[in-house]
C-alpha cells in the first residue's frame with residue numbers, strides 16, 4: 001500500500017512538473033528554439049548565405065524526409081522573409097532524375113525556419129550521388145545554392161517505386177509511424193506519380209490497402225487496420241494495428257479512384273507477401 | 283439425457299428407500315454438516331487409512347466428490363469445483379487470496395501447500411456459505427496445521443518416500459515447539475521426480491519436476507484470550523515439465539506471509555475476533571528451452587503480488603450462531619511474452635499477455651446459522667463485494683485498445699451473493715436443501731488476456747473487459763444416511779448460470795500462435811446449466827472390513843447447445859479396506875464409463891472407458907512415544923494405458939507404480 005501511495009505521489013509531482021512546463025510554453029509565444037528536436041544534416045553555402053539543413057536524425061535517408069532549414073546572412077542574422085523551392089537531383093551513371101519534393105513553407109510557429117519534405121527513392125553511393133539545389137528569393141532578389149548531399153539507405157523498406165497496371169510510375173513512401181507502438185498506430189503515407197524524370201506530382205483520391213504481417217511468426221496478421229485514404233494535408237491516412245514488437249511487413253495494394261488494383265496482391269497462404277510493402281521493426 | 287433421468291430417479295428414490303430401512307444404532311460421527319464438505323488431513327494422524335500419506339495434495343483433493351483436478355502434467359493440477367474452472371471459485375490458504383502468475387494456469391493456489399502441512403480443506407459448494415468472496419462454483423480453503431499453546435512439549439516428524447514409476451523421491455521433516463505462551467511449527471518437504479511412464483512403459487516426455495516447500499507458523503500469547511500469530515510459506519518449484527502444454531516452467535516461486543491477531547471471548551455474544559494482514563508474491567518463469575523442436579522460441583514470465591486483510595467476528599445470540607467477515611485485497615498481475623525470431627538479426631517480439639492489471643476487492647459477508655429446534659437448522663448468508671480493475675501498464679492498455687478502441691482504464695463492479703439453506707437432522711438421516719445466488723467478475727485472463735494460447739482447442743484467447751458479471755443461481759440437495767452397517771451420502775447440485783463466460787471464435791482474425799486455429803474472444807452465453815451429482819456408499823461388512831463406493835457424474839451444457847468442456851463422465855471408485863489394530867490393507871478399483879458428452883468445440887476428443895486397480899498395505903510400529911508408519915502399495919496394478927476427462931490434451935496417466943512411504947513421529 002505504501003508503495004502505491006509513493007507511486008501516486010510521484011505521479012502527482014510529475015504531473016505538476018508537466019503542467020508547469022506546459023504553462024511556460026503557453027505563456028511565451030516565441031519558442032526559445034525553433035530547431036527543437038532537429039539535428040543538422042547538411043550545410044549549403046553560396047557567396048551570400050549559409051543554409052543549414054536539419055532533420056530529426058541528422059541524416060538524409062531513403063524514404064520520406066521531413067527537412068527544415070535556416071538561411072543565415074554573412075553577419076549571422078537569420079533571413080525571415082525568404083520564399084524558396086528545392087530540386088533534388090540524382091546523378092546516376094547513365095542518367096539523372098529527381099524525386100518527389102514538396103513545396104517549402106514556414107515551419108509552424110517559427111519565424112526563420114522553413115521546411116517541407118523530400119522522398120528519396122534510392123541512396124547515394126561513391127559513384128551515384130544526390131545534389132540538392134535551393135532557389136530562393138529575398139526582397140525580390142533571387143539566389144541559388146547547390147550542394148551534393150549524402151542519402152543513406154534506410155535499414156528497412158519505407159519507400160517503394162513501381163509501375164502500376166496503368167503504366168504510370170508511382171512512388172509511395174511511409175510517413176508515420178516513426179515510433180511504432182503495440183497499439184493501433186496512425187499510419188500515413190505520401191503517394192506521388194512520376195510524370196517525367198524531373199516532375200513528380202501528388203496523386204489524389206486513391207486508396208492504399210494495408211495488410212501487416214509477421215513473416216517470422218507464421219505470417220500472422222493483426223486486427224484494427226484501416227486502409228489509407230487521402231486527408232486534407234494530401235497525405236494518405238489510416239490505422240495500423242501492431243500486436244507486438246518486432247519485425248512487421250506492411251503489405252500494400254494501391255487502388256485507383258475506381259477501386260481498380262494498380263499494384264500489389266492480397267496475402268494468402270500461397271502468396272506470403274505483396275510485391276509492394278513497407279517494413280517496420282521496433 | 284437418460285443418465286440425467288437415471289440420476290433424478292435415484293435422487294428421489296434413494297432417500298425414500300433409506301427411510302424405509304430401520305437401524306437401531308445411529309452413527310452421528312460420520313454425518314458431516316452437509317452445508318460444508320471438509321476433507322480432513324490431519325498431521326497428527328497422517329493416517330494409514332489414506333491410500334498414500336505422502337501423495338500430492340492434488341491426489342487428495344481429487345478424492346472429494348465436489349472436486350476434479352485438471353491435470354496438465356505431474357504437478358500443480360487445477361482444482362475444478364462442481365465441474366467449473368478455477369476462475370469460478372475462490373481458493374484460499376488460511377483465508378488468504380492468492381492470484382496465480384501463470385497465464386496457462388500452471389500455478390494453482392493448491393500447489394503452494396504440501397500435504398504434510400495441511401490440516402484440512404474446507405470446501406463450500408456453490409455461492410452458499412463462503413466468506414471468502416464472490417464465487418459461482420464454490421470455495422476451497424486450505425487450512426494449514428498448527429499447534430496450540432500448552433504444556434511444554436517438543437514433537438517432530440520425519441518422512442521419506444519413493445515411487446518407482448517416475449523415480450520420485452519425497453523427503454521432509456517437521457517440528458513443533460509448544461509452550462504455555464508460545465508455539466511454533468516448521469516443516470519442509472522436497473520432491474523430485476523424473477518423467478513418468480504411462481501404461482505399457484510409454485515414457486511421457488517433459489513430465490519431470492522438482493520442488494521444495496517450507497512452511498512455518500509461530501504464535502505468542504499476549505493474554506488469556508489474545509494471541510498474535512505469524513505465518514510464512516515459501517514454495518519453489520524448478521524444472522517442472524507440462525507434457526500437455528507446449529511450454530514448461532523453469533522456476534515458480536511463491537512467498538506467502540501473514541500476521542494475525544486473535545481474541546477470544548470478547549463478550550457473551552462475541553466469541554471470537556480475528557484480523558489478518560497478508561502479502562504474497564508469486565513469480566512464474568515459463569519457457570520452452572527443454573523442447574527440442576518448436577516453431578519459435580519464447581519466454582513467458584509472469585508476476586503476481588497480492589496484499590490483503592480479513593477481519594472476522596464470530597458469536598452467538600440465542601439460537602443464532604453468526605459470523606461477520608470484512609475482507610479486502612489488492613492484486614497486481616503482469617505477464618509477458620517474448621518471442622525470439624529464428625533470424626537472429628531481428629529484434630525480439632514482445633507483448634504483454636496480462637497488461638499489468640490491478641484488482642482491488644472489498645467484501646462484507648454475513649452468516650447466520652439458526653438452530654430452529656433440535657432437528658431443524660437454517661443457514662443464511664449474504665455478501666457484497668466491490669471489485670475494481672485498472673489496467674496499470676500503458677503499454678498493455680494501448681495493446682488491448684487494438685481490440686477495444688476507447689477502452690477505459692478502470693472498471694468497477696458490485697458483486698452480490700445470497701443463500702439460504704435448511705437442514706434436517708434425524709436419527710440417522712440428514713438432509714438439506716440450499717438455494718444460492720452469486721455473481722463474479724471476469725478473471726484477469728478473461729477480462730484482459732492478450733493472445734493467450736489454449737493448447738486444447740488451439741485458439742489464441744483475447745480477454746474482454748466489456749463483459750457483464752456472470753451470475754448463477756444454484757440448488758444443492760444433500761441426503762446423508764448413517765447407519766450401523768451402512769452409510770450413504772447423496773448430493774445433487776444444479777447450476778443455472780447467466781451470462782456464462784466462454785471463448786467464442788472470432789472469424790476473420792488471424793491467430794498469433796504458429797499453427798493456431800484462430801482467435802477466440804471471451805464472450806457470454808445467455809446461459810449455461812451444470813448438473814453435478816455424487817453418491818457415496820460405505821458398507822461395514824465386518825468390524826474389520828469396509829466396502830467403500832463412490833461415484834459421480836457431471837453434465838454442463840451451454841445455451842447454444844454445446845457441451846461445456848472438462849465435465850466428468852460417470853466415474854466410480856470401489857474399494858475394500860481391512861483394518862486390524864495397527865495393520866491396514868486396501869484394494870480398490872477406479873474407473874469411468876465412456877466419455878461421450880465431450881466438448882469438441884473446446885478441443886476435446888471422445889474417451890473410452892477405463893478401470894485401474896490399486897493395492898496398498900500399511901503397518902504402524904509404536905515404540906513408547908514414537909511411532910513409525912510404513913505404507914507400501916502399487917497403483918495401476920495392470921499397467922493400463924488410460925486417460926481421463928480431466929487430462930488436458932488427453933495426456934495419459936501414470937502406468938504401474940510401486941510406492942513406499944515411511945513416516946516417523948517422535
Ligand SMILES: [Cu+2]
Pocket residue numbers: 384385386387388389531566568
Ligand atoms: Cu506457466
